[in-house]
Amino acid sequence: MAVQSGGDYQLLDSGAMRKLERIGPYLLVRPSLQAIWQPRLIDSDWQRADGVYERGADEDGGRWQFSHKVNREFEVLFGNLQFHIKLTNFGHMGLFAEQAANWEWLRQTIRGRMKRTNDRNLYVLNLFAYTGGSTMACSQAGAHCLHLDAARGVVDWARKNAELSEASRLKSQFLAKMSHELRTPLNSVIGYTELVLSGTYGPLNDTQRDRLEKVVRNGHNLLGLIREGEGVAAAVVPAARATGAGKFGVELGVRTRKDGSATLADELSRGTLRVFIEWSGDH
Numbered sequence: 001m002a003v004q005s006g007g008d009y010q011l012l013d014s015g016a017m018r019k020l021e022r023i024g025p026y027l028l029v030r031p032s033l034q035a036i037w038q039p040r041l042i043d044s045d046w047q048r049a050d051g052v053y054e055r056g057a058d059e060d061g062g063r064w065q066f067s068h069k070v071n072r073e074f075e076v077l078f079g080n081l082q083f084h085i086k087l088t089n090f091g092h093m094g095l096f097a098e099q100a101a102n103w104e105w106l107r108q109t110i111r112g113r114m115k116r117t118n119d120r121n122l123y124v125l126n127l128f129a130y131t132g133g134s135t136m137a138c139s140q141a142g143a144h145c146l147h148l149d150a151a152r153g154v155v156d157w158a159r160k161n162a163e164l165s166e167a168s169r170l171k172s173q174f175l176a177k178m179s180h181e182l183r184t185p186l187n188s189v190i191g192y193t194e195l196v197l198s199g200t201y202g203p204l205n206d207t208q209r210d211r212l213e214k215v216v217r218n219g220h221n222l223l224g225l226i227r228e229g230e231g232v233a234a235a236v237v238p239a240a241r242a243t244g245a246g247k248f249g250v251e252l253g254v255r256t257r258k259d260g261s262a263t264l265a266d267e268l269s270r271g272t273l274r275v276f277i278e279w280s281g282d283h
Contacts, residue, residue, distance in 0.1 A: 009023050009078040013045070014037075030052075064089075078100070082164035094131040
């Protein structure tokens with residue numbers, strides 16, 4: 001059995017018809033009938049598992065045995081996709097990590113086709129689609145997907161996964177927009193101010209030089225705050241999205257004097273330029 005890892009999932013070991021996995025915050029042991037070899041890790045490593053799934057003698061599945069209280073539903077990122085994990089009574093979790101190579105092949109194949117056809121519409125029919133890993137990979141690459149599965153509950157599960165992956169995409173878009181919309185004007189202000197300080201446009205008196213040095217210094221400080229804000233957003237966006245709220249908006253406010261001239265430099269020199277994130281719940 002090939003080792004699968006990345007994101008919030010890792011296959012740590014397999015053998016004796018079992019596999020030891022790390023998924024999200026938990027170590028889990030599940031059956032793996034094709035793993036007929038001997039495990040690589042020692043018994044004590046396997047005994048650290050938070051949960052062990054044992055198959056039942058009938059068609060009703062089996063049962064989990066947990067060493068302590070665990071959340072049987074949680075979310076993970078794997079293969080550039082978000083999954084809602086459920087520790088079901090059948091031992092399935094809604095994630096088949098061995099399919100990650102197939103998801104990447106689908107992405108590359110579809111993107112290649114889209115490029116050759118100038119982004120002409122491409123339709124994909126995914127049968128027995130289960131929780132939607134392949135559907136989401138095709139959608140990521142730009143295809144229109146029809147997701148079919150006989151079990152309605154599984155289709156709802158796949159829809160949940162698609163919503164999670166969409167939230168992840170929106171987060172990435174937000175961070176990219178923040179970087180462009182905030183860093184670019186601040187870098188321009190800093191750059192032009194440094195040109196003035198260098199004497200390119202003529203000599204400066206001591207008061208002018210002191211004021212412009214503050215502009216540069218506080219501009220760099222604000223760039224540092226923006227970098228910190230990106231880290232905060234990476235944590236806040238998924239949580240806020242999970243509450244059913246709307247979308248992020250980023251605004252860079254520039255005051256104006258009575259004569260209409262912008263006072264961005266004034267704000268920078270005082271270090272009072274405000275960058276804020278507004279969450280609107282109606283989208």
